[in-house]
Amino acid sequence: MPAASSSRRQFLSLAALGAFAAACGRASASGGGGGKETGRIRYQGSAGQVTLPELAEDLGYLGDVKLEWVGNTISGPQDIQSAATGQTDVGGAFNGAVIKLIGAGAPVKSVISYYGVDQDAYxxxxxxxxxxxxxxxxxxxxxxxxxxxxxxxxxxxxxxxxxxxxxxxxxxxxxxxxxxxxxxxxxxxxxxxxxxxxxxxxxxxxxxxxxxxxxxxxxxxxGAFNAGTFVMTDRFLKQNPNTSRAFVTGVAKAIEWSRSTPKAEVIARSVEIVKRRGRNEDPAALQYWKSFGVAAPGGRVSDQDFQLWIDWLVSHGDIKAGQVKAGDLYSNAFNGFGGASSPAASPSASRS
CATH class of the missing domain: 3.40.190.10 (Periplasmic binding protein-like II)
Known part of the structure; x- marks a missing residue:
């Protein structure tokens, strides 16, 4: 389908955002100045649902890193825009939207897969x-x-x-x-x-x-595929390497905990999280949770998570051939999950 056929069909017009985000990436003072790391991750949540970072924090997998909730969103593109422009420290979206954002010049990298598609999660x-x-x-x-x-x-x-x-x-x-x-x-x-x-x-x-x-x-x-990743800015990753590593590895452990733990236990814990955080939400829909759908161990990212969408965007004229390369879009350097054994056996009993 030619890209000009319908402007509403193009993946997110991000050229101006890319330039703005690049400027923010150079000038932002978000954490880590003078060698001192922020120790916090600002993020957006989802009403009535428990995100993987929230689950990781509740399980004690984030260590000393604290989450700071700034509001909810229903939009992946909006979430990664917020991360790129420094309104939050992490955002997650469909990998096609991530490609467009980075292709437009935003200085962000995918650091971990957080949702995917399988026979239970689709x-x-x-x-x-x-x-x-x-x-x-x-x-x-x-x-x-x-x-x-x-x-x-x-x-x-x-x-x-x-x-x-x-x-x-x-x-x-x-x-x-x-x-x-x-x-x-x-x-x-x-x-x-x-x-x-x-x-x-x-x-x-x-x-x-x-x-x-x-x-x-x-x-x-x-069929089954990893569909979306969390992104963080290059600047944040550089200034806060330990905070970033604790966050990404904690999310990886939460993925594996959810994979190896009986669904009833995952659901019960999620309901407790929603009730405890006091955001006036109905947790009833959580009873139907089955899977986050992440296929790769610990959510580690690979070229194949992006190449399908790079090809699709090129065919639609949304990006130029060779404008982005899959291997440049992500980093597993902050993911310390080894995958040899599940970290779910003894999660911390402490709750933040």
Whole structure:
């Protein structure tokens, strides 16, 4: 599909942000001046859910490093923008959005995978049980609700439509629509939209209620893959190497703890975290948690996590061939997880 066919279909316009973030990377005073490390990680959370950093802190895997919650977000591109411009110290997004951000000049690096796609952790595209929508061509003129544009959900929608034989002009008539994930199921049932993108606990909660059926999923299209990474600025990593290493390694250990621990125990601990942090959230959806979907041991990043999306972005004209190389986008230097044995056997009983 030519990139000019629809501006809303391009992954995030980040040229201006890249220049601004590069300036912030040179001038920011975020932590670590004079050899003293910050010892804290500012981050954004997700309403009603427990992020891997929050789980890692609760398990005692971050050591002396403290998390500082600055608010919630439903958008991966927004989250990594905040990290790139120094509003937070870490942000996570779909790897395609990370490529665009770095390609635009933002001085950030991916340091660990934090979500992926497998048979338990995937995003599905759902319609009402009695919907006439059965295939790609039926989506022309229909609203497809997702958490944000220019990221994972829109990329997979485009792939589905292309594989279904739709032309660029036809694809432009499909309407990706932004809705908060917690409201998407309700909007589908009230027929305000025709397709709802649902993942994780929100997907399983909606399926348990009945009355909806899957159209397709990202697992159907691409199989299992690591989908998103946390990024940190080059400046932060340089000025705060020990803080960064403690954070990344702690998240890696939390990934493995969640993988090796009975689901009921992971869920129970997550519910406790939500209740204890006092953000006026409903933890009910956590009962449907199954997996973070991270395939690589300890969330370690590899070229293959990016190459598919580099090729896709080049084909769409969003980046130029050779503009970015997969190996330059990430670093595993701060991930101290060895992978030989699970660190989950005896998590610290202390809680922050």
């Amino acid at each position: 995003s599905g595209y759902y319609v009402l049980a009695d919907s006439p929508i059965r295939g790609p061509r039926d989506l022309i003129g229909k609203k497809v609700a997702m958490n944000t544009l220019g990221a994972h959900a829109e990329a997979l929608l485009d792939i589905y439509l292309q594989r279904g034989g739709l032309s660029a002009a036809e694809i432009a008539k499909v309407e990706p629509t932004v809705l908060p994930p917690v409201n998407t199921e309700q909007a589908l049932r009230q027929k305000q939209i025709e397709v709802a993108v649902l993942g994780g606990v929100l997907r399983d909660k909606a399926l348990a209620a009945g009355g909806i059926r899957p159209l397709f999923s990202d697992f159907d299209l691409l």
